[in-house]
Amino acid sequence: MSQSETRIGLIGAGYIAAWHADALRATPGVSVTAVCDVSEGAAKGLADGIGAKAFTSVEDLIASGACDAVHILTPPHLHKSLAIQCLEGGLHVLVEKPVAESAEDTRAIQAAAEASGKRFQAGHNFLGMPSYVRMKEAMARGDFGRVSGAEINWCFPLAPLRSGPFGLWLLREPKNLLLELGPHLMGFAVDLFGPPEIHKVELSKPINLPGDDTRFQGWRILASAGGVDITFTISLVETTDDRSVTLRGSSARARFDYAADTLIVDTENTSDLVVNPLKRQMALGWQHMREGIGNAWVQFTSLNTKQPYALSFRGMDAAVYGGLNGAADARFSGQTAVTVMQALDDALALVPSEQLTAAPPVVKTRDPKPTAMVIGGTGFIGRALTRRLVADGYDVRVLSRGKTGPFPDLPDSVETVGVSLHDRDGLVAAMQGIKVVFNLAKSMDKTWADALQNDVGVAMRIAMAAEEAGVKRLIYTGTIASYDMSDRNGRITEATGFPDNMEDRNMYARSKAECERRLMKLHRERGLPLVIARPGIVVGHGGPLQHWGIGRWHGAGAVRIWGPGKNALPFVLIDDVVDGLVRMIDTPKAVGESFNLVGDVQLSARDYFDAIYEALGARIKVVPGNLTMFYLSDAVKYALKKYALRKKGVIRPSLADWKSRAHFTPFVNDKPKEILGWTPVSDRKTFIEGAITHANLFGF
Template sequence: MINNSTNRRAAISATAPIRAAIVGTGYIAEFHARAIREAAGVELIATCDANFGRAKAFAGAWNIPRAFDSLSKMMEETQIDCVHILTPPDLHFSLAKAALEAGVHVFLEKPMCTSTAEADELVKLAAERGLYLGVSHNFLFSAAFERLRAAVHAKELGPIDHITFNHFYELGQIRFGPFDNWMLRNPGNVILETGPHLVSALLDLAGAPEALSVTADRKVTLPNGAGIYRRWRVRTTVGRTAIDLNINFAPGFPQRTIYVRGLFGSALLDFDADTCVIDQRTPLDVDFDRFKRSRGIASQLRRQALAVLARYGLGKLKLVRRGNPYQNSIQDATAAFYAAIRNGQPLDVRIAGRTGRDVIGHCVGIIEASAIDVSVTMAARAAADRPALAAPPTVLVLGGAGFIGRELIRQLLAAGYGVRAMVRGSALPLDEFASDRLEIVGGDIGNRADLERAMPGIEFVHHLAHAQCKTWDEYLANDVEPTRLVAEVCLSAGIKRLVYTGTIDSYYAGAKTGTITEATPLDPEISRRNYYARAKAAAEDILTEMSRGRQLPLVILRPGIVIGRGGGPFHWGVGRFSENICEVWGDGRNKLPFVLVSDVAAALVRAIEVPGIEGKSYNLIDAPLLTAREYLQELQRRGDLKLSVIYQPIWKFYLADFAKWTVKVLVKHPDRIRKPSYADWESRTQKAYFDCTRTRTELGWKPASDRQRMVDEGIGVALEPWLEATK
């Protein structure tokens, strides 16, 4: 590997492609991968993630030649010119420093670092090595911001009197987790994470803010004990310009805007719509002036909205190298970074490392001016802080930090079992259980060594873990094959019973079904169903074959639409929710297969207690008690909400899906192999009747079967965290 920065700069100045790599394969990695592919003269040659399975799946999805589980190994085995660091912010400094010391250019996602001291060190190191250090303040490259920026810098609005920045966007992690996310470990981290969007725009439009007045309120205490402030109001000045920054992370209508008022006019930017309209006087009399300006604003909005839609559509068809506004902004920021490297020019000030450092400095200033207590950070509770185990655990729960898993652990402990929960990340979601019969261990179900370390003393295994994936290859790598591995390790360990949690989604449950029992086969057309249903069915097939051929002691449980404590009240089993809109699957008049999470957990406990049920499967659905219409009525009444409910014919969902698939075929998208299925969409109506007589009889299962309890626990209790978040 070339470690000399002079040689590296010389190599890049030649005609050979710039060799790029990605570190961290989370949500933002797809946007960067696409941006790298669209950048002229750049080649994406490697990726790495601490979870090697995730790195391999990402590399496969994007046809990246190499995948690694560490940056050091990647730099040792490949020749990389530039690395995009897309990990959680607390890892930015160490990874960027290692890359710079190895002579590699660095492009960081915001925030650059978690302190100005770290940022200063990176800026100095890059300068000493003659390397480029960039920070992706991608909002500054949106088409709307480019228009606003040009107007302000060209003084079209005259001297600027006031700028208002609004970031009203719910932070879903506050209500739904994961609560061990870096952003939620300290009450100031939300500003370091989100603040750069506003502060970078402020610096670019007006300059460095002066004295700050900050109010942080609407505090909420998370399940991990951390205190998070959901509303921040910042007032400052830059010379003669007054500045307001407003941030609200609570539920509400999303709005990310910048309003600029100048002597000669005003401008309003909407980041989400990617529009920027300018309002200025005309030579007409007052009344005609108002009319002319209103029409002008409407005309600007119409033209820009059509342009945004056209870029998105043409981008999908690959007729232009554009996409949605967010993708475009990342793409343009990335292109600017590589153009500077290729041409040996200074970085655009919007993405320069020095600007990234200044952004962090002003974000830290906001936190300090708020006077909130940031002295205590929330980290995973050390094992020494937990109660000593009263007895060795006999039940292993995989996926215990999830919705059903937490309720299962609660009931296992109440029943007197010793429980070991294996978690992939932090143990914070399980901090509510301070029990001397609960042991928490770290591990990944896709890692044999982790599973084997979790098995000693275990008699029963509950497998509830599942991955969040987008492609079928990802589901195979992160969900199906790990389930096979779990079964293999269970066989080797000689456990008494493996209880696998599947889903009724693997059945076809449309109008033509009639009654479904455990004797009903899973959907014979499962290969055309949604990937989640298909992955669960594939895992069941593997486990069932191992049960028949290798005597794996297996029991399968398939819950219905699970609601209750710890779950989201806006359940997609009812319809597709988007803000205050719910598109119901069909007419919403049939009773849906609801079941309370407490009743699901009770069945899971019974599944390790009842003898002689190996090789059997059980469906977990309560008596038919609520339709989608009734559920939504209760949801609105108890939440004091007004939802826009649309009873959408299934053919509309299908046609929209078919249109998207047609585009995928035209552009040869990797996901084009799955042709849309009308039956898959129609199955979401859940018009089948589930007969769970066998479950009730053989497991001795007694679900609520009471409408009032279903409404109280399934809707009322689930709504409580949401209502608390809106206060």
């Protein structure tokens, strides 16, 4: 190991990689010098932003000598082989949790580390949080007295269980939910008390994934370690965020909130019976104020670069690389990882086998002969559209990043093909024999340059591939967000144009508008058989409770709506959207036209949440959002990012853009009714049943 600086490579350039990169860049004596991902675009995108080299194979990364250690950030089923490969290649490894899919695999990694003389360390990042360190030190001092019990919770909604994407590793098998989240909980227990002995496991709140494949959203594990009774709770339904560790001792009760990095200690006092409860509550109130102000100050002064999750990675990296040349920090050691994974294996061994068995695949009797293609078929609209097409007699080819999709029950009618949307030849080949292509793809980019490449460029590439393949109809989904909806007195029809200058609109709205402009140009100049659909706020089964088209959510129980929330919103049921899309296939007059698929029943935001309460008995705290204040806050952030942090491509905010989020301008939906014969639900009761009552918004 270099005496000066440790060079780190990141293997995997997905979402979690950005957190690791930011934390490593803030760690003294460390630099990120390489990024490796099978997707060259993903690798280069992350590497270019941090001044690192990009690789597309681990072999090339190892051979390059570009780094001394790697963080393995790929899906867990790849961890074991990659870790062993890198250890044998002479690199230290830190593996994201779960470090492997079993204790046996984890021991194999540890053995490889011992044989190579390199370090294997586990990414149990929450153990590096400042408030956790404070709690552990206080327990060691005896501040809590004799600790007899502990409750370790992960109660936080997991939206993919209800609204996808369903191809994620954590949803492939029932046990993966525990393997994904359990290391956080078991990591705390092992570090505080030692190896847990598992006594009982209960699963609850079942939910069916596509193909009637059951997953359990509730896990309750009873265990003990070091004389302490421990209850582990995992709850993935729409619930109040409770990610915490609570220790019950003879002298105090301590609660560490690892979502917020706070520590509150409830102790007895010696005052009389009258003053005692007052003094106790005042002490708790003071602690809450101290923790809240402290966190707010840290985030404000760091421009939100030291939020709790970021601090967890920084704490982990400081411990790992601060002691790399000395004794390993036990919290992150390979041996601790083995102990954690063994406890999870022991818990899984107590679960009835039928609860851990995935639904068997439906027997395939024939090969599909697709005439319809859905790009973006694994999303909310795409899944419903694909199933509707099959019901109408179509065989469907779904384009996906992977080779599997959320249609295990439809093997005779649906095939999933993994084709890059940047590969024109691959797209042309995939479109052979296809009559209609639905392009539902979208790219959530942060800069205009990225949007031009990943959204606009992809839309044009798909269009040209469809043209070359002889596709008869290309149906593109834009968004109503591209309109200026800030005027309460106006009306929006398909004849309403988008703003001439959209540089101050949010990136999604601007990018989608540019896609439409260029696609329509292809239609006019080259006869591209194009139809454009712009769905409204889509609701119904398979959609999320926390819909950001309505407001800014703060967990499942509170939402700050865009504006006062009294104006009608352009809601539309998922089944109605799909019906409109299907009608575009064979309607001759639809070619070259755009259609705003906005339903007839348009509740206000407040009406919508009142309906949730009436139908499901769940009262959600609804607070009006001051759009001018949103705009001013955005303007301050813009200035800080542009001038203080020197970030490029920052979007200049506009008040009109914020007002458009409130959908002040109502829509007229006559055109799709007249041309397509579209008949969206017009009965309020029927709409509420589809949007709320039968939508499984809370997961149970």
